[in-house]
Amino acid sequence: MSGDDGAAADRRRASATAPVTLSEVAARAGVSVSAVSKVLRGTATIRVSPETRQRILDAAEELRYRPNFAARALQAARTQVLGLVVPDLTNALFTELMHGVEDGAAAHGYTVLLGRLDTDRPQTEVIARLLGEGRVDGLVLQATDGVDPAALDQLLDPRAAVVLINSVARGRASSVTIDDVGGGRVATEHLIGLGHTRIALAGGQTTSYTAQRRRQGHQEAMRAAGLVPRADHETALGYTAEQGREALRRLAQLDPRPTAVVVANVNAAVGLLAEARALGIDVPRELSVATVLDSWTAENTWPPLTAVRMQLYAMGETAVGSVVRRLEAGAMTDEVILDPAPELVVRESTAPPSS
Amino acid sequence: MSGDDGAAADRRRASATAPVTLSEVAARAGVSVSAVSKVLRGTATIRVSPETRQRILDAAEELRYRPNFAARALQAARTQVLGLVVPDLTNALFTELMHGVEDGAAAHGYTVLLGRLDTDRPQTEVIARLLGEGRVDGLVLQATDGVDPAALDQLLDPRAAVVLINSVARGRASSVTIDDVGGGRVATEHLIGLGHTRIALAGGQTTSYTAQRRRQGHQEAMRAAGLVPRADHETALGYTAEQGREALRRLAQLDPRPTAVVVANVNAAVGLLAEARALGIDVPRELSVATVLDSWTAENTWPPLTAVRMQLYAMGETAVGSVVRRLEAGAMTDEVILDPAPELVVRESTAPPSS
DNA sequence: CTGAAAGCGCTAACAG
DNA sequence: CTGTTAGCGCTTTCAG
Numbered sequence: 083m084s085g086d087d088g089a090a091a092d093r094r095r096a097s098a099t100a101p102v103t104l105s106e107v108a109a110r111a112g113v114s115v116s117a118v119s120k121v122l123r124g125t126a127t128i129r130v131s132p133e134t135r136q137r138i139l140d141a142a143e144e145l146r147y148r149p150n151f152a153a154r155a156l157q158a159a160r161t162q163v164l165g166l167v168v169p170d171l172t173n174a175l176f177t178e179l180m181h182g183v184e185d186g187a188a189a190h191g192y193t194v195l196l197g198r199l200d201t202d203r204p205q206t207e208v209i210a211r212l213l214g215e216g217r218v219d220g221l222v223l224q225a226t227d228g229v230d231p232a233a234l235d236q237l238l239d240p241r242a243a244v245v246l247i248n249s250v251a252r253g254r255a256s257s258v259t260i261d262d263v264g265g266g267r268v269a270t271e272h273l274i275g276l277g278h279t280r281i282a283l284a285g286g287q288t289t290s291y292t293a294q295r296r297r298q299g300h301q302e303a304m305r306a307a308g309l310v311p312r313a314d315h316e317t318a319l320g321y322t323a324e325q326g327r328e329a330l331r332r333l334a335q336l337d338p339r340p341t342a343v344v345v346a347n348v349n350a351a352v353g354l355l356a357e358a359r360a361l362g363i364d365v366p367r368e369l370s371v372a373t374v375l376d377s378w379t380a381e382n383t384w385p386p387l388t389a390v391r392m393q394l395y396a397m398g399e400t401a402v403g404s405v406v407r408r409l410e411a412g413a414m415t416d417e418v419i420l421d422p423a424p425e426l427v428v429r430e431s432t433a434p435p436s437s
Numbered sequence: 438m439s440g441d442d443g444a445a446a447d448r449r450r451a452s453a454t455a456p457v458t459l460s461e462v463a464a465r466a467g468v469s470v471s472a473v474s475k476v477l478r479g480t481a482t483i484r485v486s487p488e489t490r491q492r493i494l495d496a497a498e499e500l501r502y503r504p505n506f507a508a509r510a511l512q513a514a515r516t517q518v519l520g521l522v523v524p525d526l527t528n529a530l531f532t533e534l535m536h537g538v539e540d541g542a543a544a545h546g547y548t549v550l551l552g553r554l555d556t557d558r559p560q561t562e563v564i565a566r567l568l569g570e571g572r573v574d575g576l577v578l579q580a581t582d583g584v585d586p587a588a589l590d591q592l593l594d595p596r597a598a599v600v601l602i603n604s605v606a607r608g609r610a611s612s613v614t615i616d617d618v619g620g621g622r623v624a625t626e627h628l629i630g631l632g633h634t635r636i637a638l639a640g641g642q643t644t645s646y647t648a649q650r651r652r653q654g655h656q657e658a659m660r661a662a663g664l665v666p667r668a669d670h671e672t673a674l675g676y677t678a679e680q681g682r683e684a685l686r687r688l689a690q691l692d693p694r695p696t697a698v699v700v701a702n703v704n705a706a707v708g709l710l711a712e713a714r715a716l717g718i719d720v721p722r723e724l725s726v727a728t729v730l731d732s733w734t735a736e737n738t739w740p741p742l743t744a745v746r747m748q749l750y751a752m753g754e755t756a757v758g759s760v761v762r763r764l765e766a767g768a769m770t771d772e773v774i775l776d777p778a779p780e781l782v783v784r785e786s787t788a789p790p791s792s
Numbered sequence: 793c794t795g796a797a798a799g800c801g802c803t804a805a806c807a808g
Numbered sequence: 809c810t811g812t813t814a815g816c817g818c819t820t821t822c823a824g
Contacts, residue, residue: 101514101569101571101801103800103801103802104801104802104803105801105802113810113811114810114811114812115801115802115803115811115812116802116803116804116810116811116812116813117809117810117811119802119803119804120803120804120810123803130809130810131809131810134809134810146569148565148566148569148570148571149570149801149802150511150570150571150800150801150802151510151516151570151571151572152507152508152510152511152514152516152571152800152801152802153507153511153800153801153802153803153816154801154802154803155506155507155510155511155802155816156505156507156508156510156511156800156801156802156816156817156818157801157802157803157804157815157816158802158803158816159456159507159816161506161507163550166551173532174529174532176532177528177529177531177532180551184551193550193551193572194550194551195518195548195549195550195551196521196535196539196548196549196550196551210503211503214456214501214503215503215504215505215506216456216503216505216506216507217506217548322733323733323736323737349733352734352737353737355737355739356736356737356738356739356741359739378677378678378704379707379734381678381711382678382707382708382710382711382738383711383737383738383739384710384711384714384738384739386711456817458816458817458818459817459818459819460817460818468794468795469794469795469796470795470796470817470818470819471794471795471796471797471818471819471820472793472794472795474818474819474820475794475819475820478818478819485793485794486793486794489793489794504817504818505816505817505818507816507817507818508800508816508817508818508819509817509818509819510800510818511800511801511802511816511817511818512799512800512817512818512819512820513800513818513819514800
């Protein structure tokens with residue numbers, strides 16, 4: 083089958099790792115490079131005899147041929163790589179999104195490059211680099227809360243395949259968002275259903291699109307029940323545990339105190355709950371706590387947190403689908419993930435008001 | 438300065454986004470491509486007159502030239518990309534490591550590609566692809582707990598720039614580990630110092646290298662204090678919250694019960710604490726809990742968890758340094774991050790035994 | 793001081 | 809059915 087030459091080459095290969103090229107495979111199979119290229123990537127017009135075909139396949143196999151990424155990318159002007167750019171890599175919630183992006187990308191034949199978002203350098207730089215240098219074909223981008231929308235607009239080349247997560251820029255980029263309004267509504271309705279009327283909101287910063295929409299959902303639910311959202315029942319401190327603690331400290335000073343609170347983020351809710359403990363406020367007897375977003379941490383607080391499960395994973399997956407569609411069909415879309423809907427997970431941090 | 442031609446081209450550019458190439462810049466500056474290439478990348482031998490130099494710089498600037506990634510990679514046989522391959526993207530602790538890797542990579546002029554670790558496909562496949570296709574120059578790899586070391590050995594081409602996180606393969610790849618032994622020791626010593634003698638260990642799975650070493654540290658501390666580690670005081674269930682809960686359920690059946698427990702992972706500790714609550718075990722009065730690894734969640738449990746802060750971020754950063762050194766100097770090393778040392782953070786989940 | 797030309801590994805016409 | 813050829817955009821000798 084194979085002469086001494088081939089066997090010798092094999093032995094050499096085994097110890098060294100010089101990359102095997104197409105032409106080496108061609109030489110071994112005794113055909114031209116183009117023949118190998120065609121066979122190996124299964125070009126539509128497979129006009130090759132079964133024998134040569136097999137010879138090529140064998141040669142590639144024996145040589146452990148791997149197509150060179152850079153060469154392909156250069157020729158195709160495509161890398162099959164998607165960039166994922168987010169402001170905070172360390173957020174546990176982000177990992178769920180990232181997971182969705184990862185899976186989605188893999189399903190579409192892409193890999194994911196992490197985009198670093200320097201706090202000092204403008205976001206625009208990252209995008210321009212990644213896309214401009216052709217390192218990635220498209221981008222899944224979570225714009226920083228409070229980024230200047232005009233600046234974003236400017237930089238978003240409408241021809242680039244960019245999908246925004248948790249924000250929209252109609253006509254400039256695609257977007258995918260989860261049902262934040264629904265999330266805020268569901269949490270609030272649960273509390274209303276329990277009989278609460280003095281329901282506070284520990285919200286995110288006002289510049290955050292998700293915070294705005296969760297607040298909107300909260301207020302809609304209140305009004306629908308004939309309740310009036312009161313400004314002094316609302317904080318807009320942010321999504322971290324410490325900010326959740328601070329929110330409770332403020333809310334606790336009210337008189338009369340709210341009997342329930344909707345927290346716009348589970349991390350903040352975990353902090354708020356810990357602070358309740360520290361302040362000697364009994365949850366849920368004196369205060370019911372419901373949070374938007376779920377996570378394993380919510381199951382392991384005391385009491386376990388009633389939470390609204392949001393589709394972060396799906397958002398990541400959908401976002402990838404969106405970029406890919408953009409890449410392949412040029413379509414620019416704004417999607418909201420409504421199905422599956424935000425799902426209430428009742429645990430033990432909520433109960434009817436005691437008074 | 439520039440004729441109509443240039444201005445017209447500019448306008449065209451502004452609306453379209455056809456990638457600008459070196460030769461376009463050359464044309465605009467009225468020089469050759471090689472001249473542009475040299476000037477733009479600051480080749481050592483800058484033999485170019487100041488005027489042409491400036492002309493080139495201006496042209497590149499005006500055209501918003503960006504070097505094409507694929508072309509460079511092909512030519513240099515280098516991508517300036519590092520792969521990060523871990524078993525579980527969704528683990529909050531992993532994000533700290535990832536952050537370190539990200540920062541380290543950026544500092545060395547690399548970007549990070551996320552490696553997907555299919556549960557079904559062998560780890561070897563990922564590595565072979567990433568490295569074999571030249572998608573990345575090197576790899577930071579956290580081998581799955583319980584991966585067959587022999588298999589790993591086999592696949593790790595000693596010429597490849599791979600650094601192992603949390604495991605070692607002497608002579609086959611570089612490695613970086615944190616001081617797990619120290620972590621287990623510090624947590625245990627704290628408990629001993631408080632006066633405990635019946636100290637249990639809620640450990641990780643025995644196949645896990647980190648679990649083995651944290652256990653080792655625990656036992657060393659016990660013996661050093663004249664205490665005998667008892668097999669029935671040890672569980673080896675794993676690092677998740679649920680596994681932590683299960684560990685406590687088992688430990689709680691002992692008679693006499695341990696008065697303290699070292700948990701090998703903070704996620705498990707959070708679960709264990711929640712379970713203590715559920716079982717009506719008072720922490721720290723009836724049971725002191727100290728955990729290896731710290732995280733924001735540990736501050737927000739009730740009571741807040743005494744924890745040993747480990748250098749995950751540093752491990753990520755160091756790992757990148759290690760690959761880069763491998764790439765540039767061929768050095769293969771095994772490093773243990775001992776400085777800064779594991780640091781005990783005393784909170785409220787530990788106290789002297791009450792009896 | 794500057795330019796022409798070869799080639800990195802691959803794909804896609806276009807000939808034979 | 810198969811081989812030859814011309815680039816993709818960049819870097820790098822090597823001549824001028």
